[in-house]
Amino acid sequence: MNKVFLLHKRPEGKPSLTDFKLIEEGMPEAEDGELLLKSLYVSVDPYLRGRMNDAKSYIPAFQLNMPMQSGIIAEVLTSDSPAFKKGDFVLGNLDWKQYQTCLPNGLQKIEADANNLTPYLGILGMTGLTAYLGLTLLGKPKNHETIVVSGAAGAVGTIVGQIGKLMGCRVVGITGTHEKVSLLQSKFKFDKAINYNAVPNLQQAIHLACHKGVDVYFDNVGGNISDAVLANINKHARIVLCGAIALYNETKPPTGPRIQPTILTKSATMQGFIISDFADKFPEATKQLALWLQEKKLTYSETIVDGFNNIPQAFINLFSGKNEGKMIVKV
Amino acid sequence: MNKVFLLHKRPEGKPSLTDFKLIEEGMPEAEDGELLLKSLYVSVDPYLRGRMNDAKSYIPAFQLNMPMQSGIIAEVLTSDSPAFKKGDFVLGNLDWKQYQTCLPNGLQKIEADANNLTPYLGILGMTGLTAYLGLTLLGKPKNHETIVVSGAAGAVGTIVGQIGKLMGCRVVGITGTHEKVSLLQSKFKFDKAINYNAVPNLQQAIHLACHKGVDVYFDNVGGNISDAVLANINKHARIVLCGAIALYNETKPPTGPRIQPTILTKSATMQGFIISDFADKFPEATKQLALWLQEKKLTYSETIVDGFNNIPQAFINLFSGKNEGKMIVKV
Numbered sequence: 001m002n003k004v005f006l007l008h009k010r011p012e013g014k015p016s017l018t019d020f021k022l023i024e025e026g027m028p029e030a031e032d033g034e035l036l037l038k039s040l041y042v043s044v045d046p047y048l049r050g051r052m053n054d055a056k057s058y059i060p061a062f063q064l065n066m067p068m069q070s071g072i073i074a075e076v077l078t079s080d081s082p083a084f085k086k087g088d089f090v091l092g093n094l095d096w097k098q099y100q101t102c103l104p105n106g107l108q109k110i111e112a113d114a115n116n117l118t119p120y121l122g123i124l125g126m127t128g129l130t131a132y133l134g135l136t137l138l139g140k141p142k143n144h145e146t147i148v149v150s151g152a153a154g155a156v157g158t159i160v161g162q163i164g165k166l167m168g169c170r171v172v173g174i175t176g177t178h179e180k181v182s183l184l185q186s187k188f189k190f191d192k193a194i195n196y197n198a199v200p201n202l203q204q205a206i207h208l209a210c211h212k213g214v215d216v217y218f219d220n221v222g223g224n225i226s227d228a229v230l231a232n233i234n235k236h237a238r239i240v241l242c243g244a245i246a247l248y249n250e251t252k253p254p255t256g257p258r259i260q261p262t263i264l265t266k267s268a269t270m271q272g273f274i275i276s277d278f279a280d281k282f283p284e285a286t287k288q289l290a291l292w293l294q295e296k297k298l299t300y301s302e303t304i305v306d307g308f309n310n311i312p313q314a315f316i317n318l319f320s321g322k323n324e325g326k327m328i329v330k331v
Numbered sequence: 332m333n334k335v336f337l338l339h340k341r342p343e344g345k346p347s348l349t350d351f352k353l354i355e356e357g358m359p360e361a362e363d364g365e366l367l368l369k370s371l372y373v374s375v376d377p378y379l380r381g382r383m384n385d386a387k388s389y390i391p392a393f394q395l396n397m398p399m400q401s402g403i404i405a406e407v408l409t410s411d412s413p414a415f416k417k418g419d420f421v422l423g424n425l426d427w428k429q430y431q432t433c434l435p436n437g438l439q440k441i442e443a444d445a446n447n448l449t450p451y452l453g454i455l456g457m458t459g460l461t462a463y464l465g466l467t468l469l470g471k472p473k474n475h476e477t478i479v480v481s482g483a484a485g486a487v488g489t490i491v492g493q494i495g496k497l498m499g500c501r502v503v504g505i506t507g508t509h510e511k512v513s514l515l516q517s518k519f520k521f522d523k524a525i526n527y528n529a530v531p532n533l534q535q536a537i538h539l540a541c542h543k544g545v546d547v548y549f550d551n552v553g554g555n556i557s558d559a560v561l562a563n564i565n566k567h568a569r570i571v572l573c574g575a576i577a578l579y580n581e582t583k584p585p586t587g588p589r590i591q592p593t594i595l596t597k598s599a600t601m602q603g604f605i606i607s608d609f610a611d612k613f614p615e616a617t618k619q620l621a622l623w624l625q626e627k628k629l630t631y632s633e634t635i636v637d638g639f640n641n642i643p644q645a646f647i648n649l650f651s652g653k654n655e656g657k658m659i660v661k662v
Contacts, residue, residue: 050596057596058566222591235389241595254589260553261585264572264603265381265388272595 002027003308005096007062011052014249014319019052020068020312030078030101037074037090037100039308042329043121044070044315045155046220049248058274067095068311071126073110073117074100084109091120096311098331119293122155122326123300126275128289130242131159133281134273136167138240139216143168146210148229151220151245152193153180153301155326160218161190162298169216172209174202174225176321183324187299202228213237221246223254230262239263239270249319301325333358334639336427338393342383345580345650350383351399351643361409361432368405368421368431370639373660374452375401375646376486377551380579389605398426399642402457404441404448405431415440422451427642429662450624453486453657454631457606459620461573462490464612465604467498469571470547474499477541479560482551482576483524484511484632486657491549492521493629500547503540505533505556507652514655518630533559547571553578554585561593570594570601580650632656 001024008021030036048070051062062068072094076084081104084090089110094100110120122128134156141147147164151157152173161184164171173184173193184193192209199205206214206228213234219226222244233239247254263270292298303323305314308331318327332355339352361367379401382393393399403425407415412435415421420441425431441451453459465487472478478495482488483504492515495502504515504524515524523540530536537545537559544565550557553575564570578585594601623629634654636645639662649658 058598219591222589226591241591244592244595247589247592254592255586256589258553258578258585258587259590260550260557260572260601261575261578263601264575264605267389267603267605267608269603270591270594270601272598272600274595274598277598 001025002097002099004098005068005311006065007052007068009064010054011049011249013251015049015052015312015316017312017316021065022309028099028101030080033080034101034103035076035081035084035090035107036078037094037102038077039072039074039094039098039100039331040089041073041118041121042070042096042308042311042331043072043125044311044318044327044329045126046243046245046248046318048315049319058276067097069093069095071121072096073120079104089114089117091125098308118302118304118326118328119300121328122302123159123293123298124286124289127155127326128159129278129282129285130273130275131156132163132285132289133275133278134240134242135160135163135216135218137278137281138271138273139218139238141167141169141216144170145215146170146172146212147216147218148172148174148206148210148214148232149218149220150174150225150229151243152184152190153321153324154220155323156242157218157220158184158188158301158325159298161188164216165189165191166292166297170210170212172206174206174221174229180321180324183301187301196225203231206232216240218242219244223247223256227257227259230259233262233266233268235266235268237266237268239268241270241272245319303327305329307331332356334429336399336642337396338383338399340395341385342380342580344582346380346383346643346647348643348647352396353640359430359432361411364411365432365434366407366412366415366421366438367409368425368433369408370403370405370425370429370431370662371420372404372449372452373401373427373639373642373662374403374456375642375649375658375660376457377574377576377579377649379646380650389607398428400424400426402452403427404452410435420445420448422456429639449633449635449657449659450631452659453633454490454624454629455617455620458486458657459490460609460613460616461604461606462487463494463616463620464606464609465571465573466491466494466547466549468609468612469602469604470549470569472498472500472547475501476546477501477503477543478547478549479503479505479537479541479545479563480549480551481505481556481560482574483515483521484652484655485551486654487573488549488551489515489519489632489656490629492519495547496520496522497623497628501541501543503537505537505552505560511652511655514632518632527556534562537563549573550575552576554587558588558590561590564593564597564599566597566599568597568599570599572601572603576650634658636660638662
């Protein structure tokens, strides 16, 4: 039998296990032109929360009683396409199913050993591309500038910080535990990390950590943390909106300080970053990331959860920051 | 005797006449290298409200018991500078004084007749430059796109709308009276104007007026009006923050809906526009504005208030929208 996770109901606020439904169905059979795939690694990502709402956004909402989807690395079991053969590894936006059939379009072949696949969901996949392209194209950091990253110990944040260092910047990370602070400063070479749960005044803590002010803010979280960063931006600051995990589970439209006066008086630029807008830049960016990885100028963390049945819980854990780096489920 | 307006106390909320103090002092005498100037026309502008607060911003705060300042057109009475002679007209950021002395640096000579000076405080001055450079450099409107302008009947708004039309866009203005709606649609050729005081649901009214959504939002006001516009932006929208008159008199930091999720999911760009950042573009921009004016492709409105003593009231009236186009005091 084949296990499948459906969207059972739309979450109100923080998602819970009962929003998902595990069903079993018969093994799928590939039709003409299709591949039969076996899921190996499933990426869970904060942005999926938005797709669980019944709201028009930049990607379609998930449908009730239909399979959830995300980035998945799978093994090709059978192929009716000349582009793929049995035993190949592929990456695609696939259903949360143990086995599935699909047409070859949209699948990317991964040229790596079976024990080295997960980077293609992280640093060599959407995560790395998001960090690299968001920071360089929208953040436009210049040598010696100061970059602040929120959600710094997350999948994107850890990479943004390291790329910032490679570009000659001072990098300050904001995160939620003492352990993550240590990790950011040791493993990921951030100049400074701040535990927002442990400082009496975050705005002041950022001020102290960024003695020359904030030139680039790479925002993964939104909410109060971003308010504290914005109070410290320099003239001509660039704010890259990459995520707003602090707001995804709000049941009412969130309110907060109006930021327009700050953006205005600082001649600042705030831009929304959606990775799919930059598809033409993927090949070059992937090449750069792979080179840095090979030169050991970049490193990464993964939190790998075992078992297909645990996909929903792994996803839910993103919202309490239980992951360090990229959260992946090994099927 | 010489009349002078000082900042008497810092306003709490909306400025009032008692925040200013009119004093009389002896006639000034020009020292070596100085000019003696007689003020003719005084510009009053919303941004001056910010300088009345004791807050660090992009321009220094006014000091208590010192003269207020703004853009002023004056006549040269005596000159000890080869660059200016008696009878010349000059524009500068000058004190609210009937007569004053100053060094020639920072003064711009105006080559116009005595009866055609005021455009240099408006359409051929900072106002026109703000509209033109803010719209073209930050708003980047493309042919057939939709531009929404708030504060549309104000000095900057009326010019933004006309330039938008010259660039082949659909232009929708938001303003506060029925008379201003008519004016925008007749004299200034806006495709549509909305009276925010007369519609039950501004967001819906904007939706109806912008059937293809909003590509460029030129924001002069901030606050609830901007919330309603942002709810209608298209993917890749550009939001030019030029002013926030609705917020200048707030006594507490204003709050409202968090806008980051909208900016993010629309891949939008929001930028603060401060005209002094673009000084290198002034000559070219002024040339373009003068050409359009000469070709009668641009027109403008002025609200001219008579009498030096009325400068504070004219300024205060900006915040209740009593002006149509540029507000100027004739000394």
